[in-house]
Amino acid sequence: EVQLLESGGGLAHPGGSLRLSCAASEFIFSRYIMTWVRQAPGKGLEWVSSISGTGLSRYYVDSVKGRFTISRDNSKSTLFLQMNSLRADDTAVYYCAKLGSRPSEGWFDSWGQGTQVTVSS
Amino acid sequence: EIVMTQSPATLSVYPGERATLSCRASQSIGRSLAWYQQKPGQAPRLLIYGASTRATGIPARFSGSGSGTEFTLTISSLQSEDFANYYCQQYNNWPPLIFGGGTKVEIK
Numbered sequence: 568e569v570q571l572l573e574s575g576g577g578l579a580h581p582g583g584s585l586r587l588s589c590a591a592s593e594f595i596f597s598r599y600i601m602t603w604v605r606q607a608p609g610k611g612l613e614w615v616s617s618i619s620g621t622g623l624s625r626y627y628v629d630s631v632k633g634r635f636t637i638s639r640d641n642s643k644s645t646l647f648l649q650m651n652s653l654r655a656d657d658t659a660v661y662y663c664a665k666l667g668s669r670p671s672e673g674w675f676d677s678w679g680q681g682t683q684v685t686v687s688s
Numbered sequence: 689e690i691v692m693t694q695s696p697a698t699l700s701v702y703p704g705e706r707a708t709l710s711c712r713a714s715q716s717i718g719r720s721l722a723w724y725q726q727k728p729g730q731a732p733r734l735l736i737y738g739a740s741t742r743a744t745g746i747p748a749r750f751s752g753s754g755s756g757t758e759f760t761l762t763i764s765s766l767q768s769e770d771f772a773n774y775y776c777q778q779y780n781n782w783p784p785l786i787f788g789g790g791t792k793v794e795i796k
Contacts, residue, residue, distance in 0.1 A: 614783075614785040626784075628783075628784055673780075674737040676734050676743065677734075681731055
C-alpha cells in the first residue's frame, strides 16, 4: 500500500519560511508526478504545486509563484515544498498527493495525512 | 481558467436513500473528472476517476456519470459512513488542477 508521510509544518511568522517534506514508500517514486494540495480552515481543496517524475517540470498555482519551490529527491523517495515569504492566507493543512505517471492521469490516487501550516504573528 | 461548480452545497439525506451530487465545468473537460470523499480530520479519498471508473476498493453503491460539462456522483443507498464532504476535480487541461467547492452530505 502506498505510504505518504508529511512533516515540517508548524507556526511561522508572516514573511517567514518553512520547508515541508513528504516521505514516500511502497511505489516507484520516480515514475510519478507528485503534488502538494492545501486546505484552509473550513474551506475546500486547493492545488498548490506539482512536479514531474524527473523533476524537470514544475507547476504552481498563481498565488504561490515566486514564493514556493517544489522539488524532489528520487534517491530518497522524498518530495519537498520550500515556502518563503509566507502570508496569513497560506495557513492550511498541506497534503502530499500522488498523481499518475502521465499528465493525462491527473487524479490523486493516494494522499498523505497532511501537515498543518499556520502563519501568524 | 476552468471553474468547477458543485451543487448543492449541502445535501440532507436519510440513511438508505439515494444521493445525487452535481459538478459542472465552465468549459468542456471530456471525461477528465475525479470525485473524492473527505471526512472531518481526514485526508481525501479517491472515489471515481475518468468520470465513471471506481477506484480500487470503492463500493459499487458509488457511481459516476457525465461528460463534457455536466457530471454526477450518485450514492445509491447512503450508509452511515458515507456522510462526508465530496469534491470533484478536473484534470483535462492543467495546470492548474481545479477542485469544485464541495458538497456536504449530512444526515436528515
